[in-house]
Amino acid sequence: MIIKSCKITNFRSHEFFELKCWKETTMISGENGSGKTSILEAIYEAMRGKSFRAVDKEIIKRDADFYRVELEYVDGEKVVVVYEKGGKKTFLAGDKKTARLAKKYRYPVVLFEPDDLNLLSSSPSHKREYFDRSFGQLDDNYSSLLSRYNKALKQRNELLKSEFLSGEAVFSWNVMLARLGVKIWKVREEKIAKIDERLTEVYRSIAGDEDTVFLRLVRDSEAMDESGYLRELERNFEKDKILGYTSFGVHRDNYEFLFNGVLADGSASRGEVRSIVVALKFIEADMILAATGKAPVVLLDDVFSELDETRQKALVYNFKKNQVIITSVNAVEDIETS
Ligand SMILES: Nc1ncnc2c1ncn2[C@@H]1O[C@H](COP(=O)(O)OP(=O)(O)OP(=O)(O)O)[C@@H](O)[C@H]1O
Numbered sequence: 492m493i494i495k496s497c498k499i500t501n502f503r504s505h506e507f508f509e510l511k512c513w514k515e516t517t518m519i520s521g522e523n524g525s526g527k528t529s530i531l532e533a534i535y536e537a538m539r540g541k542s543f544r545a546v547d548k549e550i551i552k553r554d555a556d557f558y559r560v561e562l563e564y565v566d567g568e569k570v571v572v573v574y575e576k577g578g579k580k581t582f583l584a585g586d587k588k589t590a591r592l593a594k595k596y597r598y599p600v601v602l603f604e605p606d607d608l609n610l611l612s613s614s615p616s617h618k619r620e621y622f623d624r625s626f627g628q629l630d631d632n633y634s635s636l637l638s639r640y641n642k643a644l645k646q647r648n649e650l651l652k653s654e655f656l657s658g659e660a661v662f663s664w665n666v667m668l669a670r671l672g673v674k675i676w677k678v679r680e681e682k683i684a685k686i687d688e689r690l691t692e693v694y695r696s697i698a699g700d701e702d703t704v705f706l707r708l709v710r711d712s713e714a715m716d717e718s719g720y721l722r723e724l725e726r727n728f729e730k731d732k733i734l735g736y737t738s739f740g741v742h743r744d745n746y747e748f749l750f751n752g753v754l755a756d757g758s759a760s761r762g763e764v765r766s767i768v769v770a771l772k773f774i775e776a777d778m779i780l781a782a783t784g785k786a787p788v789v790l791l792d793d794v795f796s797e798l799d800e801t802r803q804k805a806l807v808y809n810f811k812k813n814q815v816i817i818t819s820v821n822a823v824e825d826i827e828t829s
């Protein structure tokens with residue numbers, strides 16, 4: 492889908508703003524704090540159904556009663572999001588009003604934030620969030636697995652702290668977590684294997700050297716089956732009782748990048764790390780296209796000017812089939828799109 496325009500009202504610092512988009516590359520430039528990221532946030536929300544950085548009551552312009560986003564695509568399709576102070580939110584798409592954005596109107600987005608450049612050295616929870624969001628766009632089922640898992644995990648953790656705790660009571664939650672956890676592992680391993688098929692090759696095309704890069708999932712257990720998972724939960728039960736939370740499971744996974752066989756964080760240079768992240772974004776966009784048949788819209792928030800010329804060129808070249816929207820403090824000149 493190609494975006495034609497995005498109109499926002501009472502969205503963060505914007506009372507009203509209209510962005511008209513080009514089919515290929517659109518530039519948004521402005522001072523720090525002028526509201527550039529907010530525009531990408533509005534686009535993302537109308538395409539994915541929620542913001543990538545905040546909840547609605549933080550987004551609504553201070554002292555306003557509502558905010559509104561109207562996203563129009565070149566084929567005439569339109570999505571309108573209205574949030575009213577107090578919590579009521581509606582999506583209007585295809586003449587239907589819904590409380591959540593219907594799957595049919597969700598379109599893939601590859602978002603590239605400055606913070607992503609620090610992905611390799613970020614915490615396991617940040618890395619999980621990053622890949623959960625990415626895999627969720629590839630596989631609707633994955634998002635629903637995750638939300639079911641998280642609900643069950645919350646219940647088990649509450650039980651661990653409650654006076655009604657017993658081995659028996661916790662058992663049904665163990666079974667549920669094992670069933671969902673194993674499925675989540677499967678998806679994660681599958682997607683990582685797909686990424687690894689191309690990571691080195693794409694990395695080399697950006698960095699122009701002979702290094703190898705691999706992504707791997709670090710799990711607390713080698714076993715991938717439900718009974719193994721269940722055993723681990725049971726083995727950790729006494730510890731969990733003392734801690735008051737569940738210490739084993741997919742919510743503790745970590746992701747590691749290996750650069751020439753050793754941990755990239757600590758061995759790869761800053762520039763190499765950047766190339767790894769850029770490679771990851773290209774693969775993400777390709778995987779989305781392969782999985783959904785749709786070329787994702789690419790939102791580059793402030794990263795373009797962070798990168799050197801080689802990596803900028805790689806970005807332009809690799810995303811030449813995508814609609815790209817770039818924000819930058821300085822106007823980026825001479826972006827060759829051909
Ligand atoms: N709910 C809100 N109501 C009014 N203003 C807000 C609200 N939320 C954030 N702001 C303001 O909006 C501005 C932030 O906008 P945004 O993050 O989009 O800026 P930016 O142009 O991306 O900045 P930078 O270049 O620093 O990344 C800040 O000045 C912030 O104080």
Ligand SMILES: [Mg+2]
Nearest residue numbers: 527528529793
């Ligand atoms: Mg910004």
